[in-house]
Amino acid sequence: MPLKLLIKITLCFLSFSIFSHEGKHYQLKECRSDIDPLEPVVIKNSLPLYPRNALAKAIEANVLLEFTVSKEGNVENPEVIWFDQSASKSDLFTRSSLRAASKLKYKPGKTESGEPISTPGVRTIMIYRVEGYDDVLAINSNTFDRVIKKVRVTDTSPKSMMRLEDALEDINLALKKDNLSNIKKAAFLYIKATTLFKLDRPSEEIKQALLESKSYYKNEFVDTLRGGVQIRGVTSSKLQTFVGILLSQIYYEEEDWKSLEHEMLEVINSTQLNMMSKRYYSSYMQLGVASYTLKNWCTSAASFEKARSIAKAHTLKFPDSFDAAIIYARSQLK
Numbered sequence: 001m002p003l004k005l006l007i008k009i010t011l012c013f014l015s016f017s018i019f020s021h022e023g024k025h026y027q028l029k030e031c032r033s034d035i036d037p038l039e040p041v042v043i044k045n046s047l048p049l050y051p052r053n054a055l056a057k058a059i060e061a062n063v064l065l066e067f068t069v070s071k072e073g074n075v076e077n078p079e080v081i082w083f084d085q086s087a088s089k090s091d092l093f094t095r096s097s098l099r100a101a102s103k104l105k106y107k108p109g110k111t112e113s114g115e116p117i118s119t120p121g122v123r124t125i126m127i128y129r130v131e132g133y134d135d136v137l138a139i140n141s142n143t144f145d146r147v148i149k150k151v152r153v154t155d156t157s158p159k160s161m162m163r164l165e166d167a168l169e170d171i172n173l174a175l176k177k178d179n180l181s182n183i184k185k186a187a188f189l190y191i192k193a194t195t196l197f198k199l200d201r202p203s204e205e206i207k208q209a210l211l212e213s214k215s216y217y218k219n220e221f222v223d224t225l226r227g228g229v230q231i232r233g234v235t236s237s238k239l240q241t242f243v244g245i246l247l248s249q250i251y252y253e254e255e256d257w258k259s260l261e262h263e264m265l266e267v268i269n270s271t272q273l274n275m276m277s278k279r280y281y282s283s284y285m286q287l288g289v290a291s292y293t294l295k296n297w298c299t300s301a302a303s304f305e306k307a308r309s310i311a312k313a314h315t316l317k318f319p320d321s322f323d324a325a326i327i328y329a330r331s332q333l334k
Contacts, residue, residue, distance in 0.1 A: 028268065031298035038112070040069040040119050044105035048126050054085070054092040058136070060234050061085035061128045063097040071116040073106040081123075084233040086138035097126050125231070131277060134242050135194065137187045137235045143174050144187060151195050161199065168195050182216040186239050189213035193246060207250045210243050217243075241267055245283050257290040261299070264290075278314040281307055285322075292325060301329035 054061070062085075067078035078101040080094045101124065109119035130136075135148055150167035153160035171192045175185060193209035220236045232240065244267035251260035264287040284307035291300035304326045311318040 028265065028299050028302045030302045038110050040073070040106040040109045040122055042104060042124075043073070043107050044103075046100045046103035048093075048096040048100035048128070050128060051092045051096050054088075054128065055130075057087065058130045058133060059085055059087045059092060059128075060130060060133070060136075060238075061093045062232070062234055062237060063093050063126045063128070064123060064231060065097055065101050065126070066121060066123050067101060068118060068120045069106045069108055069122045071108050071118050073108045073116075075102055075104050075106070076118075078102055082231060086136070086234045093126075093128060100126060127237070129238075131279075134238070135191060137190075137238060139181075139184045139187045139235060141174075141184060141187075143170065144184070144191070147171055147174075147188075147191060151191060151198070153198065164195055164199050168192065168199070171195065183220050183235055183239075186213045186217035186220070186243075187235065189216065190239055190243055193243075197246070203250050203253060207247065210247050210250075213239065213243050214247075245280075248283060248286055252286045252290070257293045260286060260290040261294060261296065265299070276310055276313060278310065278316070281310045281314070281316060284310065288322070288325070292329060295332075297329040297332040301326050301333075304329070 061083060063080055064082040065078050066081045068076040070076050078098050080097060083091065083093060083097075085091075085093060104124070106122075108116040110116050135151070137144070147167050147170050150163050150170070153163055171188050174180070174188050175192075180188070189209050190213045193206050193213065196206045196209060217236050217239045221232055244263050248260050248263045248267075251257075251263060264283060284303045288300050288303035288307060291297075291303060304322050308318045308322070308326075310316070
C-alpha cells in the first residue's frame, strides 16, 4: 500500500506575519493589539498539495515565499525566497507552494485615508509535515537512527523496557562525544526525554532533558531574512514544537501556569503552526486553563475556542464547563 494511504498528512499554511525567536511573552494572534491595521490580511487560505515524490519518501519542508498583494487582494509574482527540506538535494516543494500562494486571497493593504493599495514584500511560510513523524529528525547520524528504532516500543513488557534502557545508554554515550553539533545534541536530548517518559521516570528528570534540548536548538536558524527575522529549518522547528508541548504538559502537572502559558505561546507564535490535529487538543486546553488562572482572558477564550474547534473536527466531547469558561472570559474583555 502506498505511503500516502498509510499515514495522515498535516499541511500547515502560515499567515504572512513571522515572529522573531526572542524569548519574550507572546500573545495569540487573535489577541494582539500591535498588528498594523493598514497591512494586508489573508482572508482565504490555500493549502498546498503534498508533492508526490516528497510524500513517497516522507520528506518534510519549510518554504518561505514573498509576493505582492494587489489593491484587489490578489497575489502577484510569488517566488520562493528560502526553503529547507529534511532530505533530497532536489527542490521538491517549490511548484506546489507557488500554486498554493497564487490562490491566496487578501484584504488589501490601505493608506491612512483607507484607500486600497498594492503592497510588495508580503511573506508567507508553508510547512509540510507528516503526522506521527515527531521523532524523525534529519540530523544525519547513524547512532540516532539506531536509537529511534530501539525506542519505538508499543508495550510495557520487560523486553520493551530493556530496549528503552539500552537506548537511553546509547543516548548518554552519544551526548558525551565532543564533535556533536548543537542541533544533534538537541535532537538526542529530545529523544532522551521521550524515552524517560516511556520509562515513567520522574517529571523533573524529563523536564531537565527538555530544557537542555531547548538550550541547544533555540539559536539554531538556517537563515536571517530582511528585517532581522530568523527562520528555523525543519529539524529546529520540529524540536521547538514538540519540546515545547512536552514542557507545557509538565508545567500543567506542576500547576506552573506562567511557564506553561509562555511555552505554549512561544510554540504557537514562533512556529505559526495551524495546529488543528487531534494531538494538539490537550495543549490548547492546558493553555486555556493556564491563561484563565492568570486572568489573561483573551488568550484563555481563544485557546478554549481552538480546542472546541478541534473537538468538533474529531468528534471529541468538549466539556460544558469550558463553554461557560469561554463565555465568562469573553465577558471580561468588554
